[in-house]
Amino acid sequence: MITLYALKQSRAYRIAWLLELLGLEYRAEVIARDAETSLAPDSLRRVHPLGKSPLIDDNGLVLAESGAIVEYLITRYGQETALRPSENSAAYPEYLFWLHYAEGSLMPLLVMSLVFRKIETRKMPFFAKPVARKITDGVRESFLNPQLKLHLEFVESKLDGHTWLLGGEISGADIMMGFPLQAAVSRTSLNLPNIAAYVRRIENDPAYQRAQERIGKLELL
Structure with a gap:
């Protein structure tokens, strides 16, 4: 087992x-x-x-x-x-892309956003907080927020007219991309209707609901 x-x-x-x-x-x-x-x-x-x-x-x-x-x-x-998908299918290269994009490109940005939030809210000497906030705000404005917008709008466009990333059925691409997109919906204020609908489909999937019954409800901050 x-x-x-x-x-x-x-x-x-x-x-x-x-x-x-x-x-x-x-x-x-x-x-x-x-x-x-x-x-x-x-x-x-x-x-x-x-x-x-x-x-x-x-x-x-x-x-x-x-x-x-x-x-x-x-x-x-x-x-x-x-x-x-079969290695000889037209969908296989796209499958590989999403499989590796999830952790290679998207998750690092979301982890960085979470780390910055922890820095901004953690206890520290009163004189240090404005310095820490200035640094995190600078990185957010110059790098993190533009990159998140770029990547999430890219995914948003790819989901247009699609139930799942490769079409009509759940694949390993969705298994990998679901978690970062759930995090994105909870941590960004961007208007991403396709991603929001996609996340709802994941959360309504019977297999996903059984998984949550086994390990608890996912509640991302």
Whole structure:
């Protein structure tokens, strides 16, 4: 049986959703974040040296990195499904793009935005807060906000007229892109109706709802 080590409010939702879509039997070990750091507890290092989540243990094979886990599970258990287009199909290059774009380009911007928010709200000496705010505001204005706008408007355009990223059925591309787009909807004020509708479709998907029943509701800040 597969064991999923799922840190609360993390990329582990990708894996739980995929496991439900594949109809695989699995055990979910839900792990609370450290109250002070919001990071994974050190106990996860007993499972994998990096101590990160998600992790899976597939009958003794321990694998980290959500993108690697998605590729592994689909390749091993989902070859005959719509989750992965044929390598000879016209959709395959686009599938690869979204699979790697999610963590390679979009998530770093969203993580940076979250880190800046933590810097701006953390306790610090009163004289340091204006300095920290000036630095984060400068980076937001000159780099972060323009880049987020560029990338999210790109995704918004790609979703125009599409139910899912590759067409009419859920694929690994949606498994990877769902989490960053859920974060984007909760953390930006941009007008993104296609992305907002896409996120609602994810959250209404029966397999996604089963995943949330197993590991808890996703509530991104």
